[in-house]
Amino acid sequence: MREFEDEIRGLSSEEVAAAQAAGDANADAGTKTRSVKDILRDNVCTLFNLVNVILFAFVLITGSLQNGLFMIVIVVNTAIGIVQEIRSKQITDQLSIVASSKAKVIRDGVRGEVPLEELVRGDCIVLGRGDQIPCDSTVLTGTANVDESLLTGESDLIPKAQGAQLMSGSFVNSGTVVARVDHVGAENYAAKISAEAKAQKDINSEIMTSLNNIIKFVSIIIFPVGLLLFGSMFWANGVEFNQAILSSVAALVGMVPEGLILLTSTVLALAVIRLSKHRVLVQQLYCIETLAHVDTLCLDKTGTITSGAMEVQGLTLLGDASAREEGDAEQEAISALVSIAAADPDANETGKAILAWAETLNVQPVAASAYVPFSSDRKWSGATLPPGAVGKGADGGAEAAPGAAGADASRSQGASYVMGAGQFVLGEGFAAVADQVEAAAEHARVLVLARVQGFDGERIVGTPQPIAFVAIRDQIRTSAAETIGYFCEQGVDVKVISGDDPRTVSGIAQQVGVPHADRFIDATTLDTDEKIVRAVSQYSIFGRVKPEQKKAFVVALQDAGHTVAMTGDGVNDTLALKQADCSVAMAAGSDAARNVAQLVLVDNDFASMPKVVAEGRRSINNLQRSASLFLVKTLFSMVLAALFILLPWQYPYQPIQMTLISAFTIGLPSFVLALEPNRDRIKGHFLENVVVKSIPGAVTVVLAVLAVNAWGYLGVGLDHAQVSTLCVLLTAWIGVNLIFRVSMPFTPIRIALIIVVVVGTIAGAALFPNLFAISAFVDSMWTIIAVVGIAAVVLFNVLYGALDRWHAARQAVLV
Incomplete structure (x- = not known):
């Protein structure tokens, strides 16, 4: 990436100064917690306090101070409310502190770092693996896979190349790009989504x-x-x-x-203290009561039912490999998959899942003699492994393309394999295994492994021969099934709302015991309010859901007389979280979601929810x-x-x-x-x-x-x-x-x-x-x-x- 950076000079110091003077800086537009001043005002300046102060003033007129002892209760009640809200604010603010609060920029042809709020429109920023995109931007050069799940709810990685749009709030999963800042401050996509959530919500208690x-x-x-x-x-x-x-x-x-006011504040404050021992942050006292009344629970799949990480579900042999001795075929497939994943120095979540799977099998990767990195255009990666490194039958399975440059050299160096999307790996040969692969793809992501003759640059040499496919799914939290079972036993209707494919969401929901999980619908077909109203009463699983639709689902359920709780962790969840009667966010989620939510699960464990219900009761x-x-x-x-x-x-x-x-x-x-x-x-x-x-x-x-x-x-x-x-x-x-x-x-x-x-x-x-x-x-x-x-x-x-x-x-x- 350095060679590309050298070709980009970015803004000059004069241009940066002019942009800042024109108000084109990235002023912080994020959702904020209430200030201490607002907390003090809202707790002190109440009708309840005013009435008692007036009565106390009349007592003072008589000079009988002992008859004014009732004011002690008023002061204590007010203090409890203030202390609890300030404590909640402090913890929430601490959760919002990120490890890096600076952006890498190129200005005057020199790469440096500046605070996020000092970015200006037109700045050239460098984004690498793990970086959160601070502003809506356009890719100038480089390639990357971007995780937009906090914005869209879809957990698939989105490939980005020159000219692609990057949305603020998303993360770079792999690769490196240089991008130009298009929007700053409140213009950013994430800021627009969360803008409605900034206002403090009326307490529903x-x-x-x-x-x-x-x-x-x-x-x-x-x-x-x-x-x-x-x-x-x-x-x-x-x-x-x-x-x-x-x-x-x-x-x-x-x-x-x-x-009674004091008793209520005290009892709920003590419940807050007890819940804090279970790593649950209560940001609004009365939400404990509201959750105990909930009859409908809307779950966001990613981060709630699943952990956000991936795991290997299983390996299935294909083609000639399935006819070979099973142990040898599996050994070859596993070793090849693991070695390809290990060859990537910047492994994504899929690669990490394969490597973690290998550890459980005590399989060590083989160092590749040649490696073709993953490309969003090719949708596969490949590697050549030393002769005999992956077991019997690994050599000579693919037919060489006559006259292909480098084919013989690659073959003499060992066995070559590709791993990726079946249609792209096998081409026309995918039809032979399509039914088997697509059946598995209903509930998981499927990567096909094929043996090839070798590589000519970034081209496959020879006709790929399918060996196996590996099913990779979202890692389901170990406590998810038990927690969902608890809510079902309590008569709470559970609905799963996600930006992912509804078939995938349905499969995961069935694994954790969500009732009627086979009833799913693609939310892209719900283009009117009437369709949404009918859908929320008929279906339990919703896929391809847009952020604004999540809120519409909650509204439809509330209009039907339900008390709705919503869980989420992304910017895409904030509108629904704010609308819900009780909102729950994960600490590892976005600032916007945490600040809007009434409950924050500090250890990101959905299993804490039954404890909140118990405290509410x-x-x-x-x-x-x-x-x-x-x-x-x-x-x-x-x-x-x-x-x-x-x-x-x-x-x-x-x-x-x-x-x-x-x-x-x-x-x-x-x-x-x-x-x-x-x-x-x-x-x-x-x-x-x-x-x-x-x-x-x-x-x-x-x-x-x-x-x-x-x-x-x-x-x-x-x-x-x-x-x-x-x-x-x-x-x-x-x-x-x-x-x-x-x-x-x-x-x-x-x-x-x-x-x-x-x-x-x-x-x-x-x-x-x-x-x-x-x-x-x-x-x-x-x-x-x-x-x-x-x-x-x-x-x-x-x-x-x-x-x-x-x-x-x-x-x-x-x-």
């Missing part, structure tokens, strides 16, 4: 949607209700100003499920159980706030009392229950499941509070402090009953939890009465708490049992 809907609803009513409640107490009922503010804030704080099922404890407080706070606007009594709680109730009957048990193992399948919808379990407790609290206020004020003449104390203790008691029900079936940990909750609540009220505004008991209070407490237990259990049976019957009908 049932839990988050449910929580946001609760917060939005509460935010709409909270301040009007607060003002009316304050006005009712301060102006209508003559409650002192500070007490009216604290009671109003207590009602409003009770409406906001701040602990554990998180969601436990959150549903724990969330009911929080929603009880939200529901009864809203109802009581509305009622006490009309009633002639002061709202019975203060913020610090809500803290006592929340800490022992909500916070502690919810965290313990949320961290337990749980792999049950997810049933129903999050909000419905939670509300059904919350209603009995909320209704019981409302009726108990009304009974205590009426009996206390009207019946025995208790003051506000005494009524408030009874309301706090009865609310805690009803909370204990809910914990009792959601803890079934009992385990030692759950029994211990109930004991701690009861003892902790009593101890808090008894040891810190002033802090929690707990009044001393008088005789009438014992009567009230006993009667109302017993009635509350009966009512709660009747309501809980009835709603539980109704909900179970409803879910059975829906299933």
